Amino acid sequence: MICAKCGATMAQTDKNTMTGRVIREYECRSCGHADWKDDGVALWKVMHDASEQDAADNLAQSAPNAQPEAASPASSPRPSLWQRLTRFFLKHR
Numbered sequence: 001m002i003c004a005k006c007g008a009t010m011a012q013t014d015k016n017t018m019t020g021r022v023i024r025e026y027e028c029r030s031c032g033h034a035d036w037k038d039d040g041v042a043l044w045k046v047m048h049d050a051s052e053q054d055a056a057d058n059l060a061q062s063a064p065n066a067q068p069e070a071a072s073p074a075s076s077p078r079p080s081l082w083q084r085l086t087r088f089f090l091k092h093r
C-alpha cells in the first residue's frame with residue numbers, strides 16, 4: 001500500500017478478520033501516516049459460508065419434492081470445497 005501523504009510504501013502493522021472481512025492496517029515508516037484497507041472476505045467466513053451451503057444442499061436433496069440426482073446424469077458434477085475456494089481466490093485476486 002502506498003502512503004497517501006508522502007508516496008512511500010507503507011508497512012502492514014495489523015490484520016483484523018473479526019468482522020468476517022480482512023482489514024489490513026498500514027503505517028508509513030516515512031511520515032507516520034496510518035491507514036487501512038478492506039482486503040475482502042476473511043478465509044474463515046468463506047469456509048463458514050461454504051459449509052452452510054453444503055448443509056442447505058443436503059436439506060434440499062433430502063426434501064420429498066426434490067428432483068432426483070439421476071435427472072441430470074454427469075451434466076454438472078458438484079464442485080468440491082477445494083474447487084470452490086480456488087475459484088473464489090482466483091476471482092478476488
Ligand SMILES: [Zn+2]
Nearest residue numbers: 003006028031
Ligand atoms: Zn508517508
